[in-house]
Amino acid sequence: MSERALHDPFTRLDRQREADRLGMLLFLGSEVMLFGGLFAAAMVLRLQHSHDYIAASKEMHYWLGGINTAVLLTSSALVAGALEATRAGRARLSGWLLGFAIALGLAFLAIKGTEYAIEWREGVVPRFSDAKLHGGPHELFMVLYFCATGLHALHVTGGLTLLGMMIWPKGAARAEREATTLGNVALYWHLVDLIWIFLYPTLYLAR
Amino acid sequence: MSRRTSQDAIPDTREERASYLNAGQGLGSWLLTHDHKRIALLYLISITFFFAVAGCAAALIRADLLTPEADLLSNEGYNRAFSLHGIIMVWFFLIPSIPNVFGNFLIPLMIGARDVAFPRLNLASWYIFMAGGLLTLAIVVMGGVDTGWTFYTPYSSTYSNAYVIGALAAVFISGFSSILTGLNFIVTVHKCRAPGMTWGRLPLFVWSHYATSVIFVLATPVLSITLLLVALERIFGVGIFDPALGGDPLLFQHLFWFYSHPAVYIMVLPAMGVVTELITAAAHKRVFGYWFIAGSSIAIAVIGFLVWGHHMFVAGQSPYASAVFSFLSIVVAVPSAIKVYNWTATLHKGEILLDGPFLFALAFIGLFVVGGLTGLMLAMLAIDVHVHDTYFVVAHFHYIMVGGTVSAFFGALHYWWPKITGRLHSDLWSRVSAILIFGGFNMTFFPQFLLGYEGMPRRYHVYDPSFQVLNVMSSVGASILGLGYLLPLTYLLWSLRYGKPAGPNPWGATGLEWSVASPPPKHNFETIPLVATGPYRYPLEADAPDEGEGEKEAERV
Amino acid sequence: MTASLRLVLVWAALMGLLALTIGASFLPLGPVLPVISYAIAAAKAGLVLWFFMELREEGGLARLAGMAGFIWLAFLLTLLAADLTTR
Known part of the structure; x- marks a missing residue:
């Protein structure tokens, strides 16, 4: 996916790049608000059932979440590095860094899947495997957990698809001018990271 | 049309001029177009259709309310009729009406750009909108939904037997269309302005659409996630909004109104932008207090996000929070009032021409003031307790949404019709329809203030016989209003074939959109204009004494 | 560096x-x-x-766009908490 050529409303390429970037940032703003509704719901649950909320959070596998945080932050750093490499004209390095970033993103999903499997066996999946849940705040906590992490995992998948398109089938971006598209994809990947940064203490670290 | 029409030399037939309308032939050239003007027309046709569908639902409601008994519709049918009316009017007519039609058509023309920043996204936005709209129609055909447009839980999540999931999905889908349009407008205004088109030279129409777009981008996602949670609750019975399971029913209302109250400003801010253009063009005078009007648009967009709790004064919200929300709701009236004062001050000593668009603008101001002032009453905690969920509320928001927004929509349609189609319409008939709409509207909705004040609750179709006189008045008014809405359909369509061809500037107005041919060429401007003056430099021909040398020419480039 | x-x-x-x-x-x-x-x-x-x-390299506009979501989310959470904590 190379950069689009100059298209109609624009007469200068730099202006068009600024516009693309601004558009992406605004889109990310709307994504923040999308997750915002879930954060709001979590806040309400925590304010209304503080004790149960903390008890539910203590049952979460905080180390799996912690590892996943590290994985995602590292992946983000690699994507930032890939962007720098592309700008410096080092397409090969950029391709490798993006490949590692994608591998880490897949690892994130694998760990997340493992965690879901563990929760399934523990019986804390509302409506499907709820042996340990007896309604009430604990169940609501798990509902929010699955909504938020599930929606986040969808975003991870979307981000991985975009990152994949940066190195396949055409290979990593070579020219400096192609860095804009990669830059926008990187922005999206960092947003996925940002949301997780807040999901982690919200769901795993309330004690 | 007016003394101003004669200023322009008008070519004989439209066919001689190459324009965006004849730049491509066939359905494909419309359905795959990236031209913001054609996309605007796609929206115009679609929302007119949805307006008609929702209008039919309104007709059913008013017909049923002619008598105190339930004789036309069953209880179920009545619930479905008003839900359909609300859902389609709000999400498939009012919200996209002015921004997606006139914003799309005019913003690039007004700022001197050849298109919006992301033309493909613009087209995608229309397709997403249509997907949502057609899904809604499918729901209607299947039997409709009975939750009201607000989808309040627990009724929507637990008890309703109607097609709630489908309706939620339809609104959810249409939300993405709003987000993409808003994003597109913001980037367009920031990055596509012609050289010299500074922020202080933007027409106020553009300012109000900018403010609207901020709401589109930041409020709509909250609605999306809320609807998703309601759908999950309905499918799996998970109980985030269900107190029996530890959830908070008020949370739904908080999240819903965090979107839906700003959505009221999505509906009215573009209308205010339209009215500012109409007023200055009719008064032929510079706008009074440019920065106050521009700033008040932004202030409304921001403060409008902080008032949502006034929908929950009697719903169990904390009285302390209610007091804060009440105060903020009163505060948001200040920028709205600033606009009204500035419009009236602009008219003061103007060379006013009582043409059709101006009458629509006047109707807007009058009806908006009534709607706004009754809104202040509703923002008072003590009064709200009495009139909450009565026809007083119904009348209030119809004064804003129908009296305000729809009047402005028709004003915009008449004012920019020559630009869009290249044809002049009958000014006499446009005045007649403006007066019919104004009269019919007041006759429909003023009695509802009285009904509500006397205690008739909303959403009931069996009522105390003592309310019948006012209800009959309202229904008669609604027929006049309906006639007023149908009339433009006839003479505007007539003008497409028989109307005189329009020159570039039939109203003698300022603004870059009037500097290009009517209808505009495919790429708007042969050469990108160089802007050297602010907007509303009236009078057009004579040099005002306080202007700099040679500034006037640039706007005509 | x-x-x-x-x-x-x-x-x-x-x-x-x-x-x-x-x-x-x-x-x-x-x-x-x-x-x-x-x-x-x-x-x-x-x-x-x-x-x-890379907001550090951006002008005010992009920074504002990047922050807007967080600012607006703060509106939501603040007033929501105002209700919840005093109900």
Whole structure:
């Protein structure tokens, strides 16, 4: 996916790049608000059932979440590095860094899947495997957990698809001018990271 | 049309001029177009259709309310009729009406750009909108939904037997269309302005659409996630909004109104932008207090996000929070009032021409003031307790949404019709329809203030016989209003074939959109204009004494 | 400072903050814990926004666009909490 050529409303390429970037940032703003509704719901649950909320959070596998945080932050750093490499004209390095970033993103999903499997066996999946849940705040906590992490995992998948398109089938971006598209994809990947940064203490670290 | 029409030399037939309308032939050239003007027309046709569908639902409601008994519709049918009316009017007519039609058509023309920043996204936005709209129609055909447009839980999540999931999905889908349009407008205004088109030279129409777009981008996602949670609750019975399971029913209302109250400003801010253009063009005078009007648009967009709790004064919200929300709701009236004062001050000593668009603008101001002032009453905690969920509320928001927004929509349609189609319409008939709409509207909705004040609750179709006189008045008014809405359909369509061809500037107005041919060429401007003056430099021909040398020419480039 | 060194340092800082937030959650902080957790999360988010998302190189407009979602979310959470805590 190379950069689009100059298209109609624009007469200068730099202006068009600024516009693309601004558009992406605004889109990310709307994504923040999308997750915002879930954060709001979590806040309400925590304010209304503080004790149960903390008890539910203590049952979460905080180390799996912690590892996943590290994985995602590292992946983000690699994507930032890939962007720098592309700008410096080092397409090969950029391709490798993006490949590692994608591998880490897949690892994130694998760990997340493992965690879901563990929760399934523990019986804390509302409506499907709820042996340990007896309604009430604990169940609501798990509902929010699955909504938020599930929606986040969808975003991870979307981000991985975009990152994949940066190195396949055409290979990593070579020219400096192609860095804009990669830059926008990187922005999206960092947003996925940002949301997780807040999901982690919200769901795993309330004690 | 007016003394101003004669200023322009008008070519004989439209066919001689190459324009965006004849730049491509066939359905494909419309359905795959990236031209913001054609996309605007796609929206115009679609929302007119949805307006008609929702209008039919309104007709059913008013017909049923002619008598105190339930004789036309069953209880179920009545619930479905008003839900359909609300859902389609709000999400498939009012919200996209002015921004997606006139914003799309005019913003690039007004700022001197050849298109919006992301033309493909613009087209995608229309397709997403249509997907949502057609899904809604499918729901209607299947039997409709009975939750009201607000989808309040627990009724929507637990008890309703109607097609709630489908309706939620339809609104959810249409939300993405709003987000993409808003994003597109913001980037367009920031990055596509012609050289010299500074922020202080933007027409106020553009300012109000900018403010609207901020709401589109930041409020709509909250609605999306809320609807998703309601759908999950309905499918799996998970109980985030269900107190029996530890959830908070008020949370739904908080999240819903965090979107839906700003959505009221999505509906009215573009209308205010339209009215500012109409007023200055009719008064032929510079706008009074440019920065106050521009700033008040932004202030409304921001403060409008902080008032949502006034929908929950009697719903169990904390009285302390209610007091804060009440105060903020009163505060948001200040920028709205600033606009009204500035419009009236602009008219003061103007060379006013009582043409059709101006009458629509006047109707807007009058009806908006009534709607706004009754809104202040509703923002008072003590009064709200009495009139909450009565026809007083119904009348209030119809004064804003129908009296305000729809009047402005028709004003915009008449004012920019020559630009869009290249044809002049009958000014006499446009005045007649403006007066019919104004009269019919007041006759429909003023009695509802009285009904509500006397205690008739909303959403009931069996009522105390003592309310019948006012209800009959309202229904008669609604027929006049309906006639007023149908009339433009006839003479505007007539003008497409028989109307005189329009020159570039039939109203003698300022603004870059009037500097290009009517209808505009495919790429708007042969050469990108160089802007050297602010907007509303009236009078057009004579040099005002306080202007700099040679500034006037640039706007005509 | 070269770009790559800067990224490595930011990454190290992020890892440090992650360790800190996990550690802090085991201290007997009671109601102060959320404040600390979210302060650390905000610091992490700030690093990501400022360095990875390159807002440090941007003008005011892009910074505002990048922050807008967070500012508006603060509106929502603040007034929602105002209701919940005084109900």
